[in-house]
Amino acid sequence: MTEKEPYIIHARDLRKKFGSFTAVDGISFHLVPGECLGLLGPNGAGKTSTIRMVYGFSPMTSGHLDLFGLDMNTNWRQIKSRIGVCQQENNLDPDLSVLQNLEVFARYFNIARKEIRDRSIQLLKFIALENRKDDKVTSLSGGMMRRLVLARALINNPELLVMDEPTSGLDPQARHQVWERLELLQENGLSILLTTHYMDEASRLCERLIIMDHGKVLVEGRPDDLVRSYAGEHVVEIVNPGREVKELVDAHDFVHDTLDHRMIIYGRETDGLFDLIGDKFCRQGCIKRLATLEDVFLRLTGRELRE
C-alpha cells in the first residue's frame, strides 16, 4: 500500500447476482486503516455475499473493488496474501493436528519453513491452545475451534482480517475469549471487517457499522450515533397499553412502534420520557431502559421473520 492510499477496502457500486436473484444490490463502502467495520443485517441481507467478494472468494457481478489500492479483479493473488479470513463454516482441516493446521496453512502463503514453527507456536500461545498442539482438531470444543480458525487467519500477519460471524454458535465465555483477542489485535492496528447479527458484538468491537438489508445499505455510522439517530436515548416498552398511553404519545409526538400487544416508545435525552410515562402508566409489564443498537436494527429491518 502506498502512503497515499487512504482506504484498506474501497468498494463502489458492488453487485452480486445469483441467476435472477440479486444478493448485493450496488453497495459502496470503505474501510480506513486500523478501523473495525461491522456489517449488520438479518439473514439473507447480503452480508456474507459482500464479504465473500471482499476476500476474493466470490467474483463480483459488477462494480469496483480495491483492497490496499489494488484492483481485486487483476491483483487477487497479491490481495489474498495480505488478508486473513475467518469463514462462517468451520473448515479446519480434520485430517491434521492443531499445530499442523497452522503450519500447512502457512505453506499456502509461502511463508518460509523456518519461520513457520515459531509463528505457529506463538499464535497457539495467543489463543491459549499451546498444550493442545498435537491433538486432532476434531477433539476441540466449538470455542477452541473458533480460536484456532482465528489463529489460522493470522498466520500470514495480515493487514486486514475478514470475519463472517466470528462468534455465532459460541457460549458467552467463548465469545468473550474471542472478543478479547480481537480487541488486542485492534490495539495493534489490525483493520477488521466483520459480519454479525449480535448487536453487543457489533457495538463492542466496531467503530463503524453498516446496516444492510435486501442487498442494500440502509444506514452507516458509529454505533452511538446510530442509536441516537434511530432510537433516541430512552425507551419505554408497555405491554397492552391503554388509551391514555396512546393519547400521551400522540400529544407529545413521540416516536413509537405499535406491536400486537406492546408499544415501544423512543425518547430523547431532553424530552423527559421516563418522567412523563411515570408510575401512572408504567406499572405491570412495563420496561424502562436505554436505547440499544438492537432497537435501531429492528426499526430499520422490521420485525418479521426472515426464514
Add this chain to the structure above:
Amino acid sequence: MNGMLQIANISWRFIRVWNRNMLVYRRIWFVNLLVPLFEPLLYLAAFGVGLSALVGRVQYHGEEISYIVFIAPALLAITMMYNSFFENTYASFVRMYYQKTFDAMLATPLSMEDIIAGEIAWGATKSVIATTIVLAVVSFFRLVYYPHALLILPLSFLGGLAFGTIGMIFTGLVPSIEMFNLPIFLFITPMFLFSGTFFPISALPGWAQTLSSALPLTHLVNLCRAFCLGEITPDLTWSIAYITIMFVLLFPIALMVMRKKLIN
C-alpha cells in the same frame, strides 16, 4: 470462464496442495501401503493360480505366454486407474464437500485452479506409489522383464494424470457422493473387464474390439504389457499419444466444471 484461460491461473503453488495431501497420507502410511502390497497377491492367487489351471497359455501378439504373465501387466494398469480415479473422486469429494478444505484454501493466495491441479497431481502420485509396490510384487514372482519394466513408473504418473482428471470431472458433476456409483458402473467396471485385462481383446467380436480400443485403459494395458514383456514397438506411440491427448483435452474441462461447482 474458459477452461484454457483458467490454466493461466495455475501457479507453482499447486505443489502446496500436493504437500498437504502427502502429509496426511504419511500419517497413515502403513495402511496406505498395505492395500497395494496385498491386493495384487490376491489377484495373482485367484487368477494366476486358480484360473490359470483352466486357461493354460494365452496367445498374445503371436506368442504364447503363461496366463499369469498375461495378467500381471493388467494389474499394474488397473492399479494406476483405480488409485488416481478413486483419489480424485471419493477422496477429493470428501475434502471439497464434507471437510470444506478447498473453501479454506480459497481464502489464501491459492487459486481454484491451483487446488485442482494439486489434487490431480496428488492422484497421479498415489498412482505412482501404488504402481511401484505392485511392480515390486510382480517382479518378485519374476513376471516382468527388466529394464523395460522401469518404464512402468513414468507411465503410472501419466496414467494417473489422465484417470485422475476423468475422476475430477465427475467430482465436479455429481450432486452427491453416492452418485459416483454411476460412473464406476458405466465406465470403470467395463474397462476393468474389457480392456484386454484378463483376456486378449481379440477374443471379442469385431464391433466390441473397436469399442474396446477406444477405452483409455486398453491403451494403458497395452503399454504395461509391452513394457513388462520387453517388447517396445513403434505403434506404442499411439497409445502414449492417446492417453496424453486425453489428459490435455480433459484437464481444462475438469477446471471448468470445478469452477462452476466451487466459485459462485
